[in-house]
Amino acid sequence: MSNRPDGITPSQTVGPYFKYGLTPNGEYEWNDAFSNNLLTPDTSGERIRVEGKVYDGDGAVIPDCMLEIWQADSQGRFSDPQDKRALPNSSFKGFGRCGTDKSGAYSFDTIKPGVVPDADGKPQAPHILLAVFARGMLLHLYTRIYFDDETANAADSTLALVPADRRATLIAKKTGGNAYTFDVHLQGDNETVFFDV
Amino acid sequence: MTLIYPVASNRIHPARLSPAYRSAIKRSPQKPLIPMRHTLSELTGPVYGHETVRANDNDLTIQAKGEPLGERIIVHGHVRDEDGRGVPNTLVELWQANACGRYIHVVDQHPAPLDPNFTGAGRTQSDDRGYYKFITIKPGAYPWGNHHNAWRPAHIHFSVFGHSFVSRLVTQMYFPGDPLFPFDPIFNSVTDEKARARMISSFDLENTKPEWALCYRFDIVLRGRNATPMETK
Numbered sequence: 001m002s003n004r005p006d007g008i009t010p011s012q013t014v015g016p017y018f019k020y021g022l023t024p025n026g027e028y029e030w031n032d033a034f035s036n037n038l039l040t041p042d043t044s045g046e047r048i049r050v051e052g053k054v055y056d057g058d059g060a061v062i063p064d065c066m067l068e069i070w071q072a073d074s075q076g077r078f079s080d081p082q083d084k085r086a087l088p089n090s091s092f093k094g095f096g097r098c099g100t101d102k103s104g105a106y107s108f109d110t111i112k113p114g115v116v117p118d119a120d121g122k123p124q125a126p127h128i129l130l131a132v133f134a135r136g137m138l139l140h141l142y143t144r145i146y147f148d149d150e151t152a153n154a155a156d157s158t159l160a161l162v163p164a165d166r167r168a169t170l171i172a173k174k175t176g177g178n179a180y181t182f183d184v185h186l187q188g189d190n191e192t193v194f195f196d197v
Numbered sequence: 198m199t200l201i202y203p204v205a206s207n208r209i210h211p212a213r214l215s216p217a218y219r220s221a222i223k224r225s226p227q228k229p230l231i232p233m234r235h236t237l238s239e240l241t242g243p244v245y246g247h248e249t250v251r252a253n254d255n256d257l258t259i260q261a262k263g264e265p266l267g268e269r270i271i272v273h274g275h276v277r278d279e280d281g282r283g284v285p286n287t288l289v290e291l292w293q294a295n296a297c298g299r300y301i302h303v304v305d306q307h308p309a310p311l312d313p314n315f316t317g318a319g320r321t322q323s324d325d326r327g328y329y330k331f332i333t334i335k336p337g338a339y340p341w342g343n344h345h346n347a348w349r350p351a352h353i354h355f356s357v358f359g360h361s362f363v364s365r366l367v368t369q370m371y372f373p374g375d376p377l378f379p380f381d382p383i384f385n386s387v388t389d390e391k392a393r394a395r396m397i398s399s400f401d402l403e404n405t406k407p408e409w410a411l412c413y414r415f416d417i418v419l420r421g422r423n424a425t426p427m428e429t430k
Contacts, residue, residue, distance in 0.1 A: 008279060008418045009395050010387040011210045012369040013218075015354065017302040021292025021318040022356060028301070030318040033249045033288065057223035064304075070242060070362040080241040082200075082360070095243035119234040129238050129362055136220030138211035138386050140367065141230075144238075158233050166228075186224050196204060196230035197239050197363050 011139040016064050018133075023066055023099030034068075036098035038110040043092045045074025045111035049179045050128065050145060050172055053104040056136075057187030061104025065134040067184075069096045069108055069145075071127075076114030112147065118157045125152035125159065132184055141194040145182050146171045162193050169193050199424040202235060202363050206279060206420050211386030218382040219343050235363065242361040246288035247322035255321035257333040265315035267296025267334035271404065271412040272370070276327045276357060278421035283327025289417075290320045290356040291331060298337030298351075307339050332410065338377060350377035350384060359419035370415045371397045 020028035025035075039047060050069075054062040071094045072078050077085055079093045094113075098106040115123045128145040146153055148171050153159055159167055169192045172180035185192050213225040258265055272291075276284040294300045294317060297309035301316055315334060323329045336351050352369040359365065371384065375397075378384055387393045398413040405412040 007209050007392060007395070008206050008420055009366060009368055009416075010392050011366060012354075012383060012386075012396065013220075014356075014367050016304055017294075017300040018292060018354065020301055020316065021290060021354070024318075028316070028318075030316060031249065031251075033246050033290065033320060057227075060223075062224070068365070070238070072238070078237065078241040080244050082241050083237060093243065093245055095245070116237050118236045124236060124238070127238065131362070131365060133367060134224060136218070136222075136224035137213065138215060138218065138221060138383070139207075139213055140365070141213075141226065142363070158236070161231050161233055187227055191226055191228050193228075194226055194230045196207075196232045197202075197235060 013135060013138050014066060014133045016135040018066060019064070019099055023097060025099065034095060034097035036096050036106070036108045038092065038094065038096045038108065040091045043073075043111055045114070047109070047178055048112050049107055049109050050182055051105065051107035051179060052181050052183040054100050054106065054132070054134070054184045055104065055186065055188070059188065062134055062186070063100055063102045063104055065100040065104070065106070065132065067098050067100070067106050068131045068133070069110070070094060070129040071110065071113040072116050074111050074114045076116045115152070120157070122157060123152065125150050125156040127156075130184075132186070141186070142197050143184070143192055143194050144170055147180060148173050166193050200240070200278070200360050200421045201424045202239070202361060202420045203422065204232070209387065209389050209392035215382065215386040218386055239363045240361050242358060242364065246358070247286055250288070250320050250322050255319055255329075255331045257315065257317065257319045257331065260316055261314035263314040265295065265312050265334050267312075269332065269410040270335050271330065271332055271406065271410050272353065272398065272415060273328065273330040273404065273412065274415040274417060276323045276329060276359070276417045276419065278360060278364070278419050280421070280423055283323070284359055284419060285323055285325045285327055287323045287327075287358050288320065289323060289329045291318070291353055293317045293333065293353040294336040294339055296334050296337050298339030309337070309339070335372070343382060348377050348380070350375040350381050355415075355417065357417055357419065360421045364420040366417065366419055368396060368417070372413065373397055373400055
């Protein structure tokens with residue numbers, strides 16, 4: 001006998017009204033469970049900002065979008081006991097959440113992640129996982145943020161799965177200082193590559 | 198124990214482009230998603246967030262000075278994975294309209310009254326076996342602009358994490374017997390009838406509190422299987 005359920009609970013859209021519950025950010029009285037600033041005073045590593053805008057199939061900005069990121073610390077370790085290599089050397093948690101503003105813009109203050117092994121144990125290029133939620137999206141989308149100043153991109157096993165002419169959609173561009181730009185296009189000619197995970 | 202997340206489990210989710218839901222038309226990708234093998238990045242996930250939960254954040258009826266209007270209800274359930282294992286100490290976030298079907302969000306201009314004693318936001322963490330509980334007000338149905346005479350069935354939005362970043366789920370809990378079910382493109386974007394039924398809470402007489410509140414049960418099943426199950430076929 002098994003108490004295994006018949007299947008998972010289906011996804012439904014976050015809808016247009018999630019802001020006061022999930023990303024109030026001072027605009028509503030409710031406190032935020034998460035923020036877009038992953039940095040803590042003891043976080044080691046290269047401090048970076050990842051910022052961009054989210055666009056729909058008409059090229060219009062999406063002001064009611066929520067983005068969540070998940071990443072390793074600068075040594076490539078995840079703040080999760082399931083990562084048996086984890087080092088309790090930092091209060092860096094690796095998870096962030098940000099709602100887009102009226103101009104469709106988001107930003108995260110974080111660190112450049114370290115190297116994480118792929119499914120075969122080979123090193124992956126530094127990357128951040130990104131989940132995208134919005135009204136009109138019945139199921140969120142997963143993508144990855146890579147960095148244009150990393151030579152390791154050339155040997156990354158996940159980037160290698162992506163047609164060469166679409167790879168650029170996954171690579172954040174350094175824009176000066178410690179800032180990188182990563183726009184998300186849900187649809188259209190520049191449609192971002194999303195992964196079936 | 199190592200968990201795996203078979204992509205096949207995602208089949209019951211809505212198609213991203215469900216044309217009856219108009220907002221999906223320009224917000225769904227047209228190019229195929231790229232299959233990939235899960236790495237440690239996908240197989241781990243945030244195991245925190247619950248430390249932000251304050252006492253009474255799971256009771257939406259006592260957040261203001263006065264009591265909100267509407268039908269007080271208890272909503273509780275079990276967060277578990279595909280093997281039926283409870284997901285302990287995981288953050289459960291919820292948001293909803295008030296009893297009149299109005300959200301406090303500034304964009305919602307549905308001509309129904311706001312309730313000064315109700316925000317509609319709550320959060321809690323599952324206990325050490327995966328159970329959670331909220332006290333709230335039964336939300337009202339509300340109109341929306343998707344098509345002529347479009348009304349959303351009463352629902353409560355839920356956001357949960359589970360064991361990894363790929364077990365993340367945002368869904369909506371519905372109430373049994375809602376007459377609006379056949380007409381709602383969001384509810385019906387889930388085409389499998391059994392899967393749709395998993396979004397509908399069940400009336401829970403046993404846990405209804407006499408003289409106080411009706412109870413609904415809503416179990417949430419997230420991705421995640423033991424890679425080396427003990428049970429044999």
